Amino acid sequence: MVRASERPQHLVFPTRQRQLRRYLQRACGRLADATQQNLKSLMGRHLMQRRGLYARALKTNDVRTALLVLKDEALLEGLYPATKIAASANEELYPHNYESGPPLSREERFERLLAATDREDQVELRLLEQVTPIRTLRIPDTMLPKLMLDMCALMYVGEQLDHASMVFLASIESARDPSREAWSLIADVHGYRFKIGMAGWQLFTDSLGVDGIKLVKANHFGSALELCSDILY
Numbered sequence: 149m150v151r152a153s154e155r156p157q158h159l160v161f162p163t164r165q166r167q168l169r170r171y172l173q174r175a176c177g178r179l180a181d182a183t184q185q186n187l188k189s190l191m192g193r194h195l196m197q198r199r200g201l202y203a204r205a206l207k208t209n210d211v212r213t214a215l216l217v218l219k220d221e222a223l224l225e226g227l228y229p230a231t232k233i234a235a236s237a238n239e240e241l242y243p244h245n246y247e248s249g250p251p252l253s254r255e256e257r258f259e260r261l262l263a264a265t266d267r268e269d270q271v272e273l274r275l276l277e278q279v280t281p282i283r284t285l286r287i288p289d290t291m292l293p294k295l296m297l298d299m300c301a302l303m304y305v306g307e308q309l310d311h312a313s314m315v316f317l318a319s320i321e322s323a324r325d326p327s328r329e330a331w332s333l334i335a336d337v338h339g340y341r342f343k344i345g346m347a348g349w350q351l352f353t354d355s356l357g358v359d360g361i362k363l364v365k366a367n368h369f370g371s372a373l374e375l376c377s378d379i380l381y
Contacts, residue, residue, distance in 0.1 A: 195221065202271070218274050227279050252279065297358070301367040304349050311345065312376035314338040342380050 198221045205214035252260070257280055264272035318335035322328065353360030364373070 191224070195224070198224070215274070218271070219278060222275055222278055227275060297356075297363065298367050300352075301363050304345065305364060305368045305373055308342060308345050308373055308376070311338040311342040312372070312380065315342065315376075315380060339380055342376070346377060 198217050202214050202217040202221075205211075205217060257276055260272065261276050263269075264276065315335050315338045318331045318338065322331035322335060325331075349360050349364075353363060
């Protein structure tokens with residue numbers, strides 16, 4: 149039996165507990181660093197492979213395969229909450245329930261949606277679509293046509309104010325420099341479109357049995373449109 153003092157230097161083990169713990173912590177740290185680097189490399193390789201598959205699917209117009217690749221990539225990156233898989237066939241496109249909440253808040257998803265829409269990032273948009281819960285709202289069936297009518301009123305107000313502002317701008321420029329006949333023509337064109345718009349709005353609301361003036365006042369609280377109507381019509 150070889151004594152500790154007679155062992156080769158590389159086989160002499162420390163006997164103090166503190167020194168043993170220090171060596172053990174150092175070894176565990178190096179192992180963790182190596183494992184983390186391997187995980188990052190493995191994750192990067194899998195993401196590159198999936199994005200290559202996604203590009204090929206889009207190139208061949210295989211939307212179904214492209215969507216499956218996006219779903220798998222989202223799962224790989226942990227974008228889905230850890231919830232059960234729905235068994236209903238009606239939930240095939242959205243297989244996860246969101247009882248535990250999505251991984252991103254609604255405000256965060258909305259901010260990312262605006263940014264992705266601005267830069268036309270289709271991959272980000274589809275990923276956001278997959279991690280956004282589908283809500284069912286209970287509203288009276290008359291609410292939707294009422295909202296659509298209010299939207300029509302707002303669109304009408306915006307178009308009319310645009311025509312009115314162009315009439316007054318062109319009139320000012322024409323008075324400032326009468327030699328520039330184009331401004332006078334611009335004022336006439338927008339004045340005519342303003343009158344046609346009013347007549348069309350009246351016909352539209354009359355066909356629905358709605359008071360068009362009251363509908364506009366319910367959605368627009370300014371006085372400019374009414375004043376322009378008195379002057380231009």
